[in-house]
Amino acid sequence: LMAPHPETVDVVGKWLALHGLAEENITQSSADDWVTIRVPVGLAEEMLTTVSKEYHPSYSLPEILHDHVNLIQPTTMFASFKAFKSTLHWTNHTRPTDSSPSGSTITGPAGNQVDASCNSMITILCLRQLYN
Structure with a gap:
């Protein structure tokens, strides 16, 4: 992605400041190409x-922003973000690499030869072999 033109940063910053938003209310992406703000519904409507209380498939921006803002999304969001956890499931089965002779293969769904260990565990090698 490309960083926005300095004029874009200036125009959008002035528009946000016009509505009382200070720098501490604004989070920018590391490339400065995305701005996240949290505002009360009333201010967002203004x-x-x-009007957020009714379904309206549109919104409006001042004309001076039309060449600088590509997207306002989402205008409403009620999600709470949580970190995802990795989940590992251990089984009592012997590891396929231990039980399969070295280099043994099976026929994959596309008719290609796939390492036999792909029957019981997925690795990067399995994904490469299965999906080419």
């Missing part, structure tokens, strides 16, 4: 000239 800024986007819309």
Whole structure:
């Protein structure tokens, strides 16, 4: 992705400041190509000239922003973000590499030869072999 033109950063920053948003209310992506703000619904409605209490498939921005803002999304979001956890499931089965002779293969769904260990565990090698 490309960083926005300095004029874009300036115009959008002034528009946000016009609505009382200070730098501490604004989070920018590391490439400065994405801005995240959290505002009360009433202020978002004012800024986007819309009403969130009813379904309206549109919003409005001042014309000066039209060449600088590509997307306002999501205008409403009620999610809470949680970190995902990795889950490992251990079985009592012997490891396929221990029980399969070295280099043994099976026929994959596309008719290609796939390492026999792919029957019971997925590795990067298995994914490469299965999906080419």
